[in-house]
Amino acid sequence: MDNILVKNILVGISGGIAAYKSAELVRLFKKAGYEVRVCMTAGACEFITPLTLQALSGNPVHSALLDTEAEAGMGHIELARWADLVIIAPATADLMARLRAGMANDLLSTVVLATDAPVHIAPAMNQQMWAHPATQENVAVLQQRHKLHGPAAGEQACGDVGYGRMLEPQEIYDGVIRSFGDRKLSGHRLLITAGPTREPLDPVRYLTNRSSGKMGYAIAEAASAMGAQVVLVSGPTRLSVSNSIKRITIETAEEMLAAVTNEVANADLFIAAAAVSDYRLKSVSSTKMKKNKDSNVLQLDLVENPDVLATTSHANPDLFTVGFAAETNDVIKYASGKLIKKGLDLIVANQVGADKGFDVETNQVDILTADGNHHVLPEMNKSLLAYEILAIICQYYLATDTSDT
Numbered sequence: 001m002d003n004i005l006v007k008n009i010l011v012g013i014s015g016g017i018a019a020y021k022s023a024e025l026v027r028l029f030k031k032a033g034y035e036v037r038v039c040m041t042a043g044a045c046e047f048i049t050p051l052t053l054q055a056l057s058g059n060p061v062h063s064a065l066l067d068t069e070a071e072a073g074m075g076h077i078e079l080a081r082w083a084d085l086v087i088i089a090p091a092t093a094d095l096m097a098r099l100r101a102g103m104a105n106d107l108l109s110t111v112v113l114a115t116d117a118p119v120h121i122a123p124a125m126n127q128q129m130w131a132h133p134a135t136q137e138n139v140a141v142l143q144q145r146h147k148l149h150g151p152a153a154g155e156q157a158c159g160d161v162g163y164g165r166m167l168e169p170q171e172i173y174d175g176v177i178r179s180f181g182d183r184k185l186s187g188h189r190l191l192i193t194a195g196p197t198r199e200p201l202d203p204v205r206y207l208t209n210r211s212s213g214k215m216g217y218a219i220a221e222a223a224s225a226m227g228a229q230v231v232l233v234s235g236p237t238r239l240s241v242s243n244s245i246k247r248i249t250i251e252t253a254e255e256m257l258a259a260v261t262n263e264v265a266n267a268d269l270f271i272a273a274a275a276v277s278d279y280r281l282k283s284v285s286s287t288k289m290k291k292n293k294d295s296n297v298l299q300l301d302l303v304e305n306p307d308v309l310a311t312t313s314h315a316n317p318d319l320f321t322v323g324f325a326a327e328t329n330d331v332i333k334y335a336s337g338k339l340i341k342k343g344l345d346l347i348v349a350n351q352v353g354a355d356k357g358f359d360v361e362t363n364q365v366d367i368l369t370a371d372g373n374h375h376v377l378p379e380m381n382k383s384l385l386a387y388e389i390l391a392i393i394c395q396y397y398l399a400t401d402t403s404d405t
């Protein structure tokens with residue numbers, strides 16, 4: 001199984017005007033909870049001070065290949081081993097030429113040779129230098145070894161217009177996070193539930209909850225981008241979905257169970273991200289309910305809804321099933337109880353409540369597995385979190401998968 005869990009990120013910076021933007025890239029990785037170290041070429045130190053990057057990364061900056069002090073602490077081989085991923089931004093024409101040739105004449109190029117971690121490159125240079133056949137030849141070779149991000153077209157610091165501008169830090173960051181999954185789910189069929197359910201009281205009223213569906217939709221989109229064939233059974237949301245995803249819209253928990261039962265035979269992996277109403281009205285009024293003139297208290301008789309996830313998991317013991325647990329307190333205790341009771345392979349647990357979990361842009365989750373492992377993910381944007389969650393699911397799901405795909 002390949003190591004797709006990334007904790008340590010080495011940001012390499014070479015000497016281009018875009019080097020100042022790397023400070024923001026370092027900040028984005030730190031904010032998302034990664035351990036970050038920075039390696040600068042001599043040229044990079046002319047554009048931005050190592051002190052800035054030391055302050056942002058919280059670690060000493062590495063720049064000299066033969067520095068006795070550094071070698072005693074963390075030398076080039078340790079640095080190469082430490083990194084789970086290397087991102088070089090900006091990568092100049094000169095650095096790319098050296099990387100293509102496999103040179104090891106400074107710390108950054110040496111680390112690239114000495115690491116077995118994936119190396120990502122965000123080129124930045126004058127448009128004429130980018131278009132030069134020598135650079136294009138280097139790019140073609142480097143693309144086979146590494147993952148390139150950009151460059152973008154536009155106005156350049158030198159006044160030229162064309163390809164060569166470094167991507168914005170946020171674009172580089174998103175591209176790196178998305179690459180964690182790559183096309184690992186190619187040929188796999190995912191069934192996902194998302195959003196709230198809506199349980200009618202009468203023709204104009206219903207019971208529901210605060211789920212926006214964002215997390216489930218983000219997982220559906222990420223899984224599709226990772227090559228999976230995705231069916232999304234969704235309660236009412238305001239979200240749109242890519243054409244590559246088959247969406248089945250439902251309102252009630254019973255309709256969700258019917259849709260899932262209908263689709264499950266064609267699924268390899270089931271992820272239940274929906275916030276299903278636990279109860280529905282015992283008998284739904286066919287006409288609009290009127291206020292009770294004799295009492296200011298209204299009592300509703302509710303009956304329990306089917307558990308879509310538990311029903312599906314118990315009826316399909318070979319299906320890899322993933323649940324979510326949204327809790328206001330004792331998150332891990334309740335989530336591990338649900339993992340066992342619902343017969344799941346893995347559960348994604350998160351705290352909900354004021355400003356947390358439901359109907360917000362970011363989320364922080366813990367992932368518990370049936371074999372007792374516990375992963376803690378940092379708080380991040382839901383669309384990126386979806387890739388991280390799928391990367392961890394893949395680690396367990398692909399290990400159990402016996403299909404030919």
Ligand code: CTP
Pocket residue numbers: 193253272273274275276277278305306307308309310322323324325326327338
């Ligand atoms: N779930 C489901 N059908 C239900 C209730 C829950 O499929 N009727 C699924 C959810 O999609 C989620 C998991 O079960 O993946 C846990 O949901 P949650 O609401 O946290 O837990 P409940 O089982 O409803 O328990 P409780 O409300 O008591 O915490």
